[in-house]
Amino acid sequence: MADDADWRRFQQVAMPHLDAAYNLALWLTRNADDAQDVVQEALLRAMRYMGGLRLESARPWLLQVVRHTCYSWLKENRPAEQVLLDDPEDAWRDLAASSANEPPAIAIRKADRQQINDAIAALPVPYREVFVLREMEDLSYNEIARIAEIPIGTVMSRLARARGLMRTALTPGGRPVLRTVARSAQGGMST
Amino acid sequence: MMTTGEAWKIDAFVDGELDLAGQLEIEQRLEHDETLRQRIESLRALRETVREKADRHAAPARLHERMTAMLGAARREAPAPRRAAKSSPPGWTQTLDQWLAWRPLVASTAFVTLLAVALNVAVLQSSKQDRLMNEAVASHVRSTVGQHLVDVASSDQHTVKPFLSQRLGFSPPVHELQLPGSVFLGGRLDYFDGRPVAALVYRQGEHVVNSFVWPDSGASDSAPEFASARGFRVAHWSQGGMRHCVISDVNRKEFQDVVNAVRSSATAG
Numbered sequence: 001m002a003d004d005a006d007w008r009r010f011q012q013v014a015m016p017h018l019d020a021a022y023n024l025a026l027w028l029t030r031n032a033d034d035a036q037d038v039v040q041e042a043l044l045r046a047m048r049y050m051g052g053l054r055l056e057s058a059r060p061w062l063l064q065v066v067r068h069t070c071y072s073w074l075k076e077n078r079p080a081e082q083v084l085l086d087d088p089e090d091a092w093r094d095l096a097a098s099s100a101n102e103p104p105a106i107a108i109r110k111a112d113r114q115q116i117n118d119a120i121a122a123l124p125v126p127y128r129e130v131f132v133l134r135e136m137e138d139l140s141y142n143e144i145a146r147i148a149e150i151p152i153g154t155v156m157s158r159l160a161r162a163r164g165l166m167r168t169a170l171t172p173g174g175r176p177v178l179r180t181v182a183r184s185a186q187g188g189m190s191t
Numbered sequence: 192m193m194t195t196g197e198a199w200k201i202d203a204f205v206d207g208e209l210d211l212a213g214q215l216e217i218e219q220r221l222e223h224d225e226t227l228r229q230r231i232e233s234l235r236a237l238r239e240t241v242r243e244k245a246d247r248h249a250a251p252a253r254l255h256e257r258m259t260a261m262l263g264a265a266r267r268e269a270p271a272p273r274r275a276a277k278s279s280p281p282g283w284t285q286t287l288d289q290w291l292a293w294r295p296l297v298a299s300t301a302f303v304t305l306l307a308v309a310l311n312v313a314v315l316q317s318s319k320q321d322r323l324m325n326e327a328v329a330s331h332v333r334s335t336v337g338q339h340l341v342d343v344a345s346s347d348q349h350t351v352k353p354f355l356s357q358r359l360g361f362s363p364p365v366h367e368l369q370l371p372g373s374v375f376l377g378g379r380l381d382y383f384d385g386r387p388v389a390a391l392v393y394r395q396g397e398h399v400v401n402s403f404v405w406p407d408s409g410a411s412d413s414a415p416e417f418a419s420a421r422g423f424r425v426a427h428w429s430q431g432g433m434r435h436c437v438i439s440d441v442n443r444k445e446f447q448d449v450v451n452a453v454r455s456s457a458t459a460g
Contacts, residue, residue: 011262018258022250036254043258103229105236113244120245134206135241141208156199163202166237 010047013058020059020137021066027132028070030121034077042069060143067129067147074125081125104171111170119169127162130155201227205234323427323436324420326383331401331423331438334379334392340399341377341392351378355389363389363404363433366456370448372396395449400439402453407434415450426450430457 021042026035046065074081111119123131126148133144144159145152203209204217221228334340343354352365355378367375372395379390381403388405410429418425424446427436435457437450 007262015258018250018255019248022254023248026248032248032251035248036251036257039250039254040257040261044261047262104233105229108233108236108240111240111244113246116241116244117246120241135238136245136247141203141206153199156203159206160199160202163234163237164198166241167233170237170240 007047014043014046014062017059017062021062023136024063024066024129024132025070027120027128027136028067028125029073029077034073038069038073039066041073042066045069059137060139060147063133063137063139064147064149104167107171108167115170119166122169123162123165127158127165130158131162131166134159201230202234205231205238320418323384324418324425327401327403327425327427327436327438328420328423330381330383330390330403331399334381334390334401335399340379342379344377346375346377348375351375351391354378355380359387359389361389361406363391364431364457365389365391368393368449368452368456370395370452373400373449373452393449395439395441395445398439398441398445400437400441400449403436403438404433404457406432408432410434415454417446417450428454430454433457 018039021039022035025038025042026032029035029038042062042065045068046062049065120128120131129148130144133139133147139147141152141155141159144155148155150158200209200213200217204214209217217227217231221231343351345351346367348365348367352362355365356362358380365378367373374394376392376394376399379392381388381390383403384405386405388403391402391404393400393402407429410432412431413429415426415428415435423438423440424443425436425438426446427434429435435453437446437453439446439449441449
């Protein structure tokens with residue numbers, strides 16, 4: 001069914017988004033080799049569904065397949081990662097408690113590369129994916145909702161939660177909630 | 192204390208994802224709400240710091256290679272015509288592969304070239320028409336606003352025709368129009384479309400009609416094409432090896448009659 005022109009089209013449309021695909025895969029798997037495997041697997045899958053491929057929406061489309069593939073991979077290799085530690089408590093309250101002496105904006109700007117990367121890596125997967133898609137890939141709420149296959153309201157709540165956790169992690173005296181997550185993530189990475 | 196629902200709103204505000212009403216509401220509250228201002232400030236700080244410092248991983252070269260190889264392999268496996276090539280000697284396969292790889296490029300290049308040529312011809316054609324029209328209008332306006340409507344003022348076609356023929360190097364058909372209200376004013380030498388042309392001038396009621404004629408050998412007779420430009424009506428056609436272009440500011444119906452009269456007079460020889 002797929003002919004020469006289809007492959008060429010796939011190459012033209014999908015390959016420019018290889019970086020975005022790899023970035024998402026790496027942030028979700030947190031391992032360079034696994035990320036490469038996942039991207040390769042995702043592109044193989046994507047080729048099978050080339051019918052859904054449109055030039056203007058190639059990036060969200062491809063990222064959706066990558067995300068799917070990541071989740072399959074996580075299910076097999078990191079079953080613990082998928083558990084969403086949904087804390088009903090408002091993230092802002094964490095911040096209010098911890099920012100007595102310094103405005104959070106200043107503390108956040110002081111954070112170095114390592115701290116930022118660690119804080120993102122420590123986010124639970126469902127928060128991490130919306131955070132990466134928003135802050136690194138600059139995707140709209142709508143596109144993120146499509147990629148993560150969740151309602152737009154869920155995108156908003158997860159994004160707010162992810163940012164709350166980030167702020168807490170980057171503000172001195174932040175709650176230990178995040179450190180617990182980080183430790184379990186460390187354990188996951190060593191497997 | 193801010194509720195969770197409002198926290199999303201603030202995120203959406205910073206992300207520019209709120210509707211206009213929501214956006215304005217937050218902006219208004221910002222003016223006197225210091226806590227809100229600080230929260231937005233910290234959201235912006237987070238966004239900018241992440242964009243500046245977080246690792247956005249680029250696909251390694253090895254992944255690029257793997258993907259290209261995989262796509263190549265998939266292409267070789269899938270389509271049917273490729274199978275015939277597979278059983279052929281390697282050199283032949285390679286040649287065929289190269290040809291197949293290049294064929295769409297060649298075809299598309301040829302197509303694009305053809306399209307460009309066709310477009311150019313169309314544009315040239317239309318620009319030629321436009322130029323002709325502009326020159327006809329300009330010449331007509333010059334003749335009516337200046338003192339130079341005719342070179343030879345005569346209602347006698349036997350005076351006008353030799354005058355024009357001697358000076359032009361061709362002999363235009365010169366006739367009075369068989370049309371009520373039409374007066375033959377005479378002839379004029381003019382120059383447009385890059386050549387000398389004969390202008391036959393008529394008065395139709397209160398309006399001046401210029402009828403330009405020049406040789407157009409090789410052109411077969413064609414039906415008049417009507418157009419209007421800057422308030423003037425223009426018609427042009429080929430007839431008896433001559434190109435005709437009639438212009439006036441009479442109304443549509445009268446213009447049609449004038450054009451018909453010019454055509455039938457030209458047929459009369």
